[in-house]
Amino acid sequence: MKTIALLFASNLFMTLAWYGHLKWKFLEGKSLAFVILVSWGIALLEYCLMVPANRIGYAQGFTGYQLKVIQEAITLTVFVGFAWLVLKERLTWNYAVSFALIFLAVWFAVAFKSTATAAGR
Numbered sequence: 001m002k003t004i005a006l007l008f009a010s011n012l013f014m015t016l017a018w019y020g021h022l023k024w025k026f027l028e029g030k031s032l033a034f035v036i037l038v039s040w041g042i043a044l045l046e047y048c049l050m051v052p053a054n055r056i057g058y059a060q061g062f063t064g065y066q067l068k069v070i071q072e073a074i075t076l077t078v079f080v081g082f083a084w085l086v087l088k089e090r091l092t093w094n095y096a097v098s099f100a101l102i103f104l105a106v107w108f109a110v111a112f113k114s115t116a117t118a119a120g121r
Contacts, residue, residue, distance in 0.1 A: 003054075004070070006053030006073045007070065010050040011046070020042070065109060066110050
């Protein structure tokens with residue numbers, strides 16, 4: 001559970017770094033270089049959470065593949081909330097179906113124990 005919580009928190013920062021500048025008034029009219037520096041500063045916080053999340057998850061038995069697929073699903077979950085609340089964009093049926101398929105991929109990634117995974121550890 002610690003891994004999942006850290007992944008959620010890190011994705012909040014990454015979503016802000018990648019998409020927050022699209023709506024932040026204080027960045028309007030600023031140079032692209034300045035916007036990139038602000039985003040990098042926010043992304044640093046993301047890395048400070050993502051790296052421990054992956055290390056803890058890997059030590060607890062998740063594979064690298066599982067961690068990546070879980071992270072992508074969390075990214076989409078965080079983004080849907082951000083798009084709705086900040087960007088004022090609605091989730092349409094085609095995006096919902098796309099996201100559902102990605103969540104199905106998470107289930108496939110963690111539901112079955114791979115023999116290659118067991119041999120590689």
